[in-house]
Amino acid sequence: MTSQTTAPRIAIVGAGIIGLAHAVAALDAGYRVTVIEQDAAAVTASVRNFGHVGASVQAGELGELAQESLPIWLGLAQRAGVVARRAGTLVVARSAAETAVLEEVVAERSPEGAELLRGSAVAAKLQLRSGSDAAAAIRAGLLLPADITADPRTAVARIAAWVAGHERGEVQFATTVHAVHTGVVETSRGRIAADHVIVAAGHLIGRLFPAQAEAAEVRECALQMARVRAPHRLGRGPAVLTGTSMLRYSRFAGPAADALRAELTRERPELAEIEANVMFTQQEDGTLLVGDSHAAHLTAPPFLDERWSQILLDEVAALLGAPQLEVLERWQGLYATSADGDILRASPAPGVSIVTLTTGVGMTVGLGLGARTIAAL
Ligand SMILES: Cc1cc2nc3c(=O)[nH]c(=O)nc-3n(C[C@H](O)[C@H](O)[C@H](O)COP(=O)(O)OP(=O)(O)OC[C@H]3O[C@@H](n4cnc5c(N)ncnc54)[C@H](O)[C@@H]3O)c2cc1C
Structure with a gap:
């Protein structure tokens, strides 16, 4: 990728584990990254879970994503101070x-x-x-x-702090995304331009993209x-x-x-x-x-x-x-x-990707999912 200031920017809606998984992978791939989170700290699914990275009990695509997630968790323990142990x-x-x-x-x-x-x-x-x-x-x-067992109380906050501390990363907390279009995210604090937008809004996906959420029976x-x-x-x-x-x-x-x-x-x-x-x-x-x-x-x-x-x-x-x-x-x-599948992936507009895990294994598969999305961009 080109220099730090000319690298393409990826805007990510949501600072839960899925949004941050994409942020980490995008920074590692050389992009500039802006994560936008409506709350002052992520407080929904990604902090309310068991912290169980149960790769061994998954099969199929989730099993593959889970295996890919394990080394990323251990890497984040080193890089971001995340509490995660085998x-x-x-x-x-x-x-x-x-x-x-x-x-x-x-x-x-x-x-x-x-x-x-x-x-x-x-x-x-x-x-x-x-x-x-x-x-x-x-x-x-x-x-x-x-x-792996991780500490779900601190994991996403530490990953967000790592993203915010990265020379190409930023996290805007207490900023609500109202709409997402090709090349631009409209927020409660103004517009953010981005070459690509990833929407990782978890169970709130229907607030931004009701048609896609309804079609997927979220x-x-x-x-x-x-x-x-x-x-x-x-x-x-x-x-x-x-x-x-x-x-x-x-x-x-x-x-x-x-x-x-x-x-x-x-x-x-x-x-x-x-x-x-x-x-x-x-x-x-x-x-x-x-x-x-x-x-x-x-x-x-x-x-x-x-x-x-x-x-x-x-x-x-x-x-x-x-x-x-x-x-x-x-x-x-x-x-x-969703009864319709484990992952909702949709592209409602050019350069906009919705990535919502529609089953309860985001801590297990999320980091691998983020890495795959970014690799496919
Ligand atoms: C009780 C419980 C136990 C679980 N146990 C496990 C477990 O042990 N292992 C496991 O693998 N999985 C577990 N899960 C599942 C896992 O926690 C979820 O799959 C995962 O956290 C989902 O991550 P997410 O980033 O999609 O959603 P979230 O963590 O909900 O993050 C979405 C973020 O997007 C933000 N957002 C939404 N809309 C907007 C907007 N318009 N503007 C700005 N920000 C917005 C929200 O504020 C939120 O912070 C459990 C879940 C629960 C609830």
């Missing part, structure tokens, strides 16, 4: 049907480095007392060592989350997934997962009702990010149903052999979802 993922099986899913994955489509563990080894990784009910309930586990998926104190020392171990997680991630899809879905729907209707993905990540301060439920809406109501929260908390408490968990914070997360 903690791995531990998928816990507590029934015959769940164990069958893990065995099927290992036999037919094993992720690299995957290790099937006996129940006692899984219980030891969760620091459960040998002989306790919680330890005895665990039948098997799948350890996936490649996956909805808001609302999730209930909590941060809890670890009931005993866990030692910053892997992200922990359970049987309900096996129903959500494409790596597990197959006949055994179909059988598990039928069993869970029959025997645990409350988990099916809230579309639970019972899981947690272990953060640097020793707390656990626990979740989550799923409900799709055109516009999500803001209210957190306490019964739903209790179902999730009780599941994690039982897994960890604790009578109950001490909740430190609760919140609702929203991400874009």
Whole structure:
């Protein structure tokens, strides 16, 4: 690319992980970059998640993007001070049907480095007392060592600071984009000229491009989350997934997962009702990010149903052999979802690209997605 001042400019709408993924890739490719974010700091999906970069549980295009994302996360840990470590993922099986899913994955489509563990080894990784009910309930586990746990509270802020500190980068916070046309972005602080515009507005994409969002059937998926104190020392171990997680991630899809879905729907209707993905990540301060439920809406109501929260908390408490968990914070997360596909890519005008992930794996695949978009420009 040419000199710093004549390099083409890319304007990016949104300072969530998808927008910043594009910003990092564009700066690395030699472009000038302006990120425009309506809030004073990104506070939506990219800070409300588990920070689980679960590459090993993805398959297909998402699996490829996830693999491409892993080294970029580790690079950002070095370059931008992002807190991200290869903690791995531990998928816990507590029934015959769940164990069958893990065995099927290992036999037919094993992720690299995957290790099937006996129940006692899984219980030891969760620091459960040998002989306790919680330890005895665990039948098997799948350890996936490649996956990363990031700190979602600080990750996008640190990447944004890195972009802002780059000689060809800038980030304009508290600036709302009203309209995007070829070569120009109209904002609440005036017009910004750009050779290319990338719109990474997450679940808010319909506010800027309603026709594209409606055509792709974009909805808001609302999730209930909590941060809890670890009931005993866990030692910053892997992200922990359970049987309900096996129903959500494409790596597990197959006949055994179909059988598990039928069993869970029959025997645990409350988990099916809230579309639970019972899981947690272990953060640097020793707390656990626990979740989550799923409900799709055109516009999500803001209210957190306490019964739903209790179902999730009780599941994690039982897994960890604790009578109950001490909740430190609760919140609702929203991400874009669609029955029409995992990624909404559209070009509403020459030089304008919409990139919206319409499934809940932006931390896992976003950095790879940004790199691919920029490479294709
Ligand atoms: C509770 C929860 C748990 C999750 N857990 C995980 C997980 O562990 N692992 C994983 O891989 N994924 C997870 N996800 C999914 C992941 O968080 C999302 O896929 C990802 O954060 C989406 O990133 P984004 O940049 O598209 O959206 P966002 O983070 O929502 O960012 C979009 C940004 O665009 C800005 N914006 C929108 N419109 C405008 C405008 N007109 N002008 C200016 N700015 C605008 C918004 O203010 C916002 O900051 C989870 C999501 C939730 C909600």
